[in-house]
């Protein structure tokens with residue numbers, strides 16, 4: 001069970017079966033042979049920090065940490081487990097800035113699924129008003145802001161949620177819908193070329209026999225509180241929504257913990273339909289940010305988060321209502337691949353210890369580097385610049401693909417530039433903005449931009465979803481033709497034009513390595 005911390009109000013909404021609860025991996029359990037049947041369960045767990053017992057530094061925005069002063073609204077991890085009886089996938093959405101690979105591996109170990117029959121896919125909403133879980137935003141630059149107790153509790157809560165949902169699977173039907181939405185007033189692109197991913201995709205799991213089950217809240221806390229999604233006899237098990245925008249409506253002046261617009265989005269859907277809402281963020285690099293007058297704290301910021309969250313939620317529900325297609329959900333398939341990428345970013349090399357918080361350092365061939373090198377390499381980098389490529393440490397990350405029926409989800413371990421997903425160098429996704437701002441002092445050379453087919457086209461499915469911050473957070477994944485960084489230890493002075501993202505990217509080589517891995521994943 002989840003540790004009964006007095007501070008933590010942990011509960012999840014789970015469907016209680018009219019039939020005996022089934023484990024996705026019970027021996028001899030093969031109802032889905034042939035892919036006809038689909039089973040689903042969904043729920044959520046409260047991962048709001050306890051500011052009295054935990055020292056919480058908020059994540060995001062530059063190097064300076066922000067000490068959290070209060071809670072505006074709760075943070076959750078939400079999970080949807082889908083099974084065809086033979087294979088199962090857990091999709092997890094976490095109100096967090098990001099999770100590193102080692103965190104994801106720790107959660108998987110705790111869940112204990114067999115790798116051949118189950119896959120756990122964990123994506124962060126990239127919440128910029130959530131606790132630092134990456135070790136980058138403490139009291140001083142370079143000092144971790146992670147509260148170990150909070151982090152442990154978050155990882156444990158996610159693992160327990162998934163394990164419990166595995167026991168609550170019930171037969172489900174799947175509806176899917178998707179299409180472009182006008183980003184005006186919702187999201188904009190802060191970096192040239194202006195490419196705004198307009199795709200909103202949604203999938204909904206419905207209890208096949210509405211009379212068979214009854215939703216109820218299962219409470220695991222001394223101070224439980226009810227959630228308005230916990231309706232009796234709700235037909236909806238879960239609604240999955242994928243859209244692309246940084247979760248940063250509140251801006252850098254905000255000192256209150258909040259789930260930002262994804263929290264409002266999920267609240268709206270759960271309140272209207274029941275069941276759990278799982279929000280997966282898309283291709284948000286390069287840099288898709290909320291289309292609000294100015295990012296900011298205070299009542300106006302929270303109003304804007306609500307406006308954007310509710311608007312996207314209502315569009316998703318309207319799409320399901322008007323264009324939602326009932327689709328055959330089986331079979332469930334998954335595929336993932338471990339890839340190694342070199343650490344080339346000068347700043348990452350200086351702060352290698354922050355990086356090893358969530359990754360193991362390796363050689364190019366995958367041999368673990370000795371412990372002392374995490375100290376020696378930064379010193380070497382500082383003393384004789386630059387560090388030769390042969391000395392660059394490498395880290396492992398993961399690319400993944402999850403499919404059920406026509407829904408095809410590609411997991412990207414970072415913040416993918418939207419143009420790598422959908423193209424748009426011809427201006428087709430600029431939505432009235434100039435493709436390149438006339439004020440840009442170093443505009444991108446679009447004649448060198450990559451050509452079609454882009455990732456999303458390669459997926460072919462109408463319900464293809466490119467999901468970012470999935471199973472790792474490597475930072476921005478930038479098209480090679482526009483990767484411009486100052487070759488100094490601190491990456492200063494800043495290059496002309498828009499090149500902030502390079503300072504938060506693992507390096508230029510990662511992009512080609514990852515794209516090649518996707519090419520192989522998509523062949524299968």
Ligand SMILES: [Zn+2]
Pocket residue numbers: 126246415
């Ligand atoms: Zn970001």
